[in-house]
Amino acid sequence: MSRKWGLKLGLLCVVALLLFGAVNSSLAETTGLAQGATNAQQETGGSGTGSAKASAKTLTLEEAYELALENNIDLKKAALDYDSAIIDADQAYYNADEIDGDSVNTLQDAQTKYVSTKQKALAEDIAKQAYEIAREQTKILVEGYYYDVLKADNMVKVREASVKRAQEQLALVQKKFRAGSAIKTDVNRAEINLASAQADLANAQRDYKNAQVALNKALGLDVNTDIKPAQVLKYEKxxxxxxxxxxxxxxxxxxxxxxxxxxxxxxxxxxxxxxxxxxxxxxxxxxxxxxxxxxxxxxxxxxxxxxxxxxxxxxxxxxxxxxxxxxxxxxxxxxxxxxxxxxxxxxxxxxxxxxxxxxxxxxxxxxxxxxxxxxxxxxxxxxxxxxxxxx
The missing domain is CATH 1.20.1600.10 (Outer membrane efflux proteins (OEP))
Incomplete structure (x- = not known):
């Protein structure tokens, strides 16, 4: 009887060992797959989509000028105005050439031959100058938008520093409160100060994004382009x-x-x-x-x-x-x-x-x-x- 139970117990142990080995193998395989998925997710930025966050487009002021001069609609219209003025001047010269100098006997003929040509020539010069000025004004306009982004970026840094100071103050006040050397009111005020600093930071970040959008529009880029100016806003006398x-x-x-x-x-x-x-x-x-x-x-x-x-x-x-x-x-x-x-x-x-x-x-x-x-x-x-x- 004892031998029979011994055989049964032996068989049960063998089965248990086999089952335990199978479970371990399955767990090891599952754990390995999970770890592999985790590693893959970390390599793709944690989203599991395989797409990393696009880096910001660093842009110098000179590069901003080039983009604006290439894409600015007002500048293109000024160039067309110049072309139109050239055509008007050519037509005035053509009409004047139709009138022989010796046959100018009336005031109207004289105005057509001399005044109209001079008028159109001056208009052509003005249109040419207007185009050159439009180029310079485009650059000045872009520089202003570029400075707006620089200012907004600096304000974000200022607000980030404020948040950091507020966090340090709250930690210090809480420590003193636990030690019995500060009152609860000070803790509350430190918490309010931190919340206020965080709100200011959020506003500064929104202003930065708005400044980016305005610059993108001036440059003819997609408004969602993440631009990071290469320059810094600093005092240069x-x-x-x-x-x-x-x-x-x-x-x-x-x-x-x-x-x-x-x-x-x-x-x-x-x-x-x-x-x-x-x-x-x-x-x-x-x-x-x-x-x-x-x-x-x-x-x-x-x-x-x-x-x-x-x-x-x-x-x-x-x-x-x-x-x-x-x-x-x-x-x-x-x-x-x-x-x-x-x-x-x-x-x-x-x-x-x-x-x-x-x-x-x-x-x-x-x-x-x-x-x-x-x-x-x-x-x-x-x-x-x-x-x-x-x-």
Whole structure:
């Protein structure tokens, strides 16, 4: 009987061992597959889809210029306007050639042969200049959008630093609370400060994305393109030209000035032709004389306006430069105050009120410095715009 039970027990042990081995083999296989799937998932960025997150497109300012000049619709329209002006000038020359110089006997013939051709030639020059200015204005516009992204990126970094400080403060306050050297109200305020900093960071990140979208539109790219500027937003002081130097340049290059001068040229030509065929006291001659005087006044008025623009622009750059200096000094002071308040609180001779106040002041000083550097960069851009702007 005992031998029979012994055989049964032996058989049961063998079966158990076989079953256990099969289960182990199955588990090992399953575990291996799971580990392989985990490894594959890690290699593909954790999503299991096999697609890693696309990296940001790094873009220099020069590359941004090239993209904008290639894709900007307004610039393409300016080029077409120039082509149209060339055709108009060619037609005016053709019509003038149809009239022999010796057969110009009427004022109308003289205007067709001499005034119209001059008028169209000047219009062609204006269209050509308008195209060149449109190129420069496109670059200035893109530079502004590029600075917007740089500013937004800096603000994200400022808000990230604020969140980090808030987290460190909360950890410190909680530690002091557990040790009995801080009150629950301080913990609550530290938590609120952290939540506020996180909200500011979220807003800064949204602003950064919006700035990217605006730059993408200006460059003719897909609005969802993740652009990362290669440059950084930093203070770079510029040597300002004198009022006389910048005014001289603006008077030579501004399109509104050229248009006013061209109008005076045509008015003078019209008047000279009229008095060549009619007496100066005729109605037409007197009317043309008035148009000429008005054109001269327009030129004078435009010169005065340009000088005022130049003075205002130089003042804005100087003012923006002064603000950078002031905010930089305030930022240094805010950093020192925060460091001191933090140390005093750590050793128990300062209050959390002091730390919180210094924290707010530091975040404000950091944001204002970024804003000041950004405004100075834009103000420097106006030095270019004031020499190009058209009516």
């Amino acid at each position: 510029v040597t300002l030209p004198s009022v006389e130097e910048l005014t001289k340049q603006a008077l030579e290059t501004r399109l509104d000035m050229q248009k006013a001068r061209n109008t005076q040229t045509i008015a003078q030509l019209n008047y000279d032709l009229v008095v060549g065929y009619q007496a100066p006291n005729t109605f037409m001659a007197r009317k043309n004389k008035i148009e000429l005087e008005k054109a001269k006044l327009d030129v004078l008025q435009q010169e005065q306006s340009i000088r005022a623009d130049v003075i205002s622009t130089l003042f804005q750059v100087q003012k923006a430069d002064e603000v950078v200096t002031i905010t930089a000094r305030n930022l240094d002071q805010a950093k020192d105050n925060y460091s001191l308040a933090q140390k005093r609180y750590q050793i128990g001779v300062g209050t959390y009120d002091n730390v919180l106040g210094a924290t707010v002041d530091l975040a404000d000083a950091e944001a204002k410095y970024v804003e000041a550097v950004y405004n100075y960069s834009l103000a420097k851009n106006q030095l270019k715009t004031v020499t190009l702007v058209s009516e």
